[in-house]
Amino acid sequence: MSVGAAPGWDRVHAVVREDGSGEVHIGGIPYPVYMTTVGQARSEVMRHVVEHAAAVGQPVAVSASGPEGTSELVVHPNGDVQQAVAFPPAAPADTPFPPMPDPRSPAVSQGPAVPSPVIGNPFPPQPAGSAHPPSAPERDRRSFLVEERGDDPARHGMRGVLSRIGVHVPPSAEERAERADEAAVAQHWPGPRTVAVVNGKGGAGKTPGTVLLSSVFAAHGGSGVVAWDNNQTRGTLGWRTEQGMHDATLHDLLPQIDHFLGPTAQLADLAWYIHHQSRDRFDVLRSKPMVLADEQRISSADVDAIHAVLSKYYRLIFIDSGNDESDPMWLRMIDHTDQLVVATTTRDDHAEAGALLLEALAARDPRSAELARGAVVLVSQADPKATPAEMRKVARGYRSLAREVVTVPFDPGMVDGRLSLRSLRPATQRAWLAAGAAVARGF
Secondary structure (H helix, E strand, O other): OEEEEOOOOOOEEEOOOOOEEEEEEEEOEEEEOOOOOHHHHHHHHHHHOOOOOOOOOOOOOEEEEEEEEEEEEOOOOOOOOOEEEOOOOOOOOOOOOOOOOOOOOOOOOOOOOOOOOOOOOOOOOOOOOOHHHHHOHHHHHOOOOOOOOOOOOOOOHHHHHHHOOOOOOOOOHHHHHHHHHHHHHHOOOOOOOOEEOOOOOOOOOOHHHHHHHHHHHHHHHHOOEEEEOOOOOOOHHHHHHOOOOOOOOHHHHHHHHHHOOOOOOHHHHHHHOEEEEOOOOOEEOOOOOOHHHHOOOOOOHHHHHHHHHHOOOOOOEEEEEEOOOOOHHHHHHHHHHOOEEEEEEEEEHHHHHHHHHHHHHHHHHHHHHHHOOOOOEEEEOOOOOHHHHHHHHHHHOHHHOOOEEEEEEEOOOHHHOOOOOHHHHHHHHHHHHHHHHHHHHOO
């Protein structure tokens, strides 16, 4: 269906390239996109457009260019996309877009992507009448192996009620967005992935971030997820998770490294050293917070050894880090990291510490700079009195520093005691799912 574009609507220019890169120009500001496939880039571009449409509260006129050509679209705040038949006058042809930076440059950063419906291909298919049209049999025959599948019926809200009584109702835009995030965290990638949750200030939310991200990936992607407390100074991961039938820590595992890297070791043997979370289905490798740091010092070589074992037996490793960014243990963790997550609250000192950390990593070496550019920032409302405006302020401040920013509302279930994803409010669980999807998009 085509629709006319009203003169007062904002005009957005979007470009997607065959290598998975692209950009969105909103209000003259370019937002770069760096993905691995054209389809992923299109979805990421449309996330930016839908976010902008929701922010201005009205449809947005989009000139979208891709490998197959250019199309004029109207994107609505709820994620609906329609073909446009008329647009307001475009900018003069001789007005160039700002030059886009090289994605390999340390200066490149990308704004946050907000969870939104997975949009179908907004770019037009190759027009009919090509130079080599298919023969009649090729054009008419449909493969027996191709099976198109629409959306499953709605599960939530009134739509879900109707579906349960036999009326097939498609999911809402919000539910489609949730399903897209579930699909993102449910993937299995070739080879293990390591995620480090960092901030140089204590109390910034590193441990809740480690626990709840581990829970999200285990809940939707299955087993093979471990959380590791890589902390010299009283790491609290063990205090906020379920204890197994023993009190073993990583210090008990270290003398057994050669065994677990050898050919006779079995995954079940690790049960003597890790603590399984019976509700949230992931494992925890604890530190020993009851002992002074100088009595349990961990070296860079120890970090290498532990990571080698966990990489052998787990597909996803989430690391809860300490506060000393100069510690060789902390720096070696960064060398093993595939995805960086900065945890912060709305407190100014937490937010500033996280920003300074990203800037320091950007100057450390090329690989650390790449981690910083691709970081995900989690802004938690740890203080129930913090306002939405304060959350938005911190999120905006990280737009130029990280790939994505996700905000998490206040939840009393995150304040003290043992953490469990299923014990949190539905809105909080949804926010952590969005955070997991943001992490998954970096793998």
